[in-house]
Amino acid sequence: MAQLSFLGAIQQVTGSSYLLQTQSGGSILVDCGMRQGRRDDERGNGAPFPFDPTTLHAVVLSHAHLDHSGLLPRLAAEGFRGPVHCTEATAELLELMLLDSANIQEKDAEWENKWRQRIGKPSVKPLYTREETERMLELREPHGYESAFEAAPGVEVTFLDAGHILGSAIVQLDITENGATRRLVFSGDLGNAETPLMNPPAVLSRADVLLMESTYGDRDHRNSEETLEELAQILDQANHDGGNVLMPSFSIGRTQDLIYHLGALYQQGRLPQQVVFLDSPMAIRANDIYRRFLHQLDLPELAGLGSQAQSRVEQWLPILQATPSPEESMAINRIKRGAIIIAGSGMCTGGRIVHHFKHNLWRKECHLVIAGFQAQGTLGRAIVDGASHVKLLHQRIAVKAQVHTLGGFSAHAGQSQLLTWADGFKDRPALYLVHGEHDKMLALQQALQQRLAWSAQIPEPGQRITL
Template sequence: MPLDASLTFLGAAGQVTGSCYLLEWNEQKVLLDCGMVQGGDQITDLHRFRFQFRPKDIDAVILSHAHIDHSGLLTLLLAHGFRGQIYCTEGTANLLPVLLKDAVHLYLKDLEWQNRQRARLGKPEQEPRMTLKDVEGVIRCLKPISYQQQKDVLPGLTLEFLDAGHILGSAIVQLWLKHGQAMRKLVFSGDLGNPATVLMHDPSIVKQADVVLMESTYGDRDHQPLSNTLEEFANALAEADKAGGNVFIPAFALGRSQEILYYLGVLYHQGRLRQKMVVLDSPMAIEITRIYNEMIDEFDKKDTQVFKKYGAHDLQSFLPILHLTEKVEQSMALNRVTQGAIIIAGSGMCNGGRIAHHLKHNLWKNANHIIFVGFQAKGTLGRKLVDGESRVKVMGQPLVVKATIHTIGGFSAHAGQSQLINWAKAIGGQPQFYLVHGEPQAQLVLQEKLQQRGLKVDIASMGQKIQL
């Protein structure tokens, strides 16, 4: 009897956010990822959002990694009746509660503010679509599996995770679908890591596949060499030291903050870090850093072996001048520090959080330097500063921009074009590729490059259903 199986692209098709794919076979339904679409008005988008299936009909979820654009709708899935199991790696199971609690907390806070505005206009309040109880429900559903451990998760479905090298716990998903004598192997790349990224292993090689869902975020370009990026970063810090003020780095709590702490530790031990203190001023980044420290043995030994050379055992002990400010009062006290500090604070795009308060107090002082180490989306305060606007509003207050702005564009946890091509070429079995998680221009360029190498490649479209 032939295998009757299909896959529907419900997210991250023609865009780089909202990863979600519905796998159906033998009257069973499994989701690959359940991610939130980011970049718009979260309240409006969430309250308009409707799943294109009944959540209670989903038998299981298989999660590639913890980033919100891959996991953020799990709480909504629980709120609407899902009661299956969520399979992920051990690293993802440790990180996910931190990220989901933070996302739901921010959602409820924004909803409360909007409801106050609605009340003033005589409009009825909006009920929350998800709560922290739903996060607890997600946590109870988590079923961690180690890398390279095959597990039968449903009748006729075997799962194995390989290391994707993107963030702690990120996985390439390998699935074997069986029905009688028929079998097909489906591979979902998740987000493939940049081999140059510190602490992460290189993405694992897949030996064989029939169908591959492959990310294409940087399908149209390669990253500059990491050595160039680090020199650029070190020079920006040296320039800031000469100016006599402080350095402010908007923090992406998961992955980028830990990477920056590592490089600051390297510069410190090389005698190239002139600042007297580094402050991690983000409760979420602090919690994630502790998880990284607890799981330090999971990371690439060629990066962590430098710890032993200096008598350190984790990221925190590797940077002796690091201070953690969890309490609001500690964060506010930083306003009294006028020079010699590097302050890493959330959010990464400056659209809220503690970095907004720091910018309010420091953006108009020409001795200060702001260093951006991650992508800034259109419409965010971070993007306005990167684009060189001389006057901005911070927390509703107009400010002149006199601080020096640096943009370090070479840090990326995603594979570049050449790395994507090499990963795809290594897969045996003449698989059919479907490009996901990428903007159309990047996907068209990558498709052409892969086809030139004899691979069968299509670009997935939203709502498209394919037979496996």
């Protein structure tokens, strides 16, 4: 019988990874994610894989976010040579994400080694290099939604739209052994049905084993209209206070949603700021990919704004200004009021948003809008939890800006949406909760039992089950 090992995103949100091994010797890794957040978790990114990468037939990737894809270059560097199966849009976004990640790994190692050299410590190597990443990217094998393919002997895989970000997929694996077929479904990251750009997650009805994410397993998101109204009020208050608005954002998914929402307010004449800066080279390039895949998005409001994708976006939010170069980014810091600044990283662990914090976070007239999940151990989580001071860029900065959290803009399904999606499985497969902090999993486990009379299990790291 086939066996499934729970390797990552177990009782935590990041590091998604699951190993499927069949009776005939097939071996498939579902996701190969990077751990993010706590320093100890991130150190685990360099630990040996709990399997031999050379024995894998394939990797099946749910989507491009680093917590699902970020260790692929390491996997290839250690001998994996099989295909990396993903959707067509994910294949393009993956190049963007991983080359940027490789650049960060190399720069981090360079800075670390300068410090180590001064105190006589041995040098360190980057987690992976750009060259290793480029070799890994040659292994990509894109597929369309709902188009079955064989990932290993006896294992047929189908991607279905997860509605999370462009290209995100629910992964369905049909495993045939001894004349019988069993179905394993991995939800991937399920989208919030109220997200403006994405289609609702595909509804499935049959599985034998189901792995379901639980990022927001403890609560529902606010209604999107209420959240948009709250954002409008924040922007009005920021305009009255005479400061800037900072929006840390993930380059893929969240940034595009924020641009849409700000455009909606602009179209209604309710955006008082003079300029919206998109200060993220990765997000700027991601926007280009989104434009090429507009046919996969749900955009009725933009349909009548011109025939070309570029013109539709420019007409939707004309005050959007992209700042790809470092010089353009630094120039933003001369602006003291009337600007909305969207920059990475989404959890405030690095990137250009940290530099904008240095110039704005200590100013009480400024506003900080947190519109995405902040993992434990991140700078963003510390601010959300009420830190009065934070350390960034080797300085201690006071947090005096007004901090707002807007859960309604989440790209993840909330508790009720997770329950509704799961209820589509009429045969009640064996259910395992993954990709969530332990308290969120417990809350979802209880809700599943109370509302659907369905007992879900919370696996332990490294646990192996027989399908």
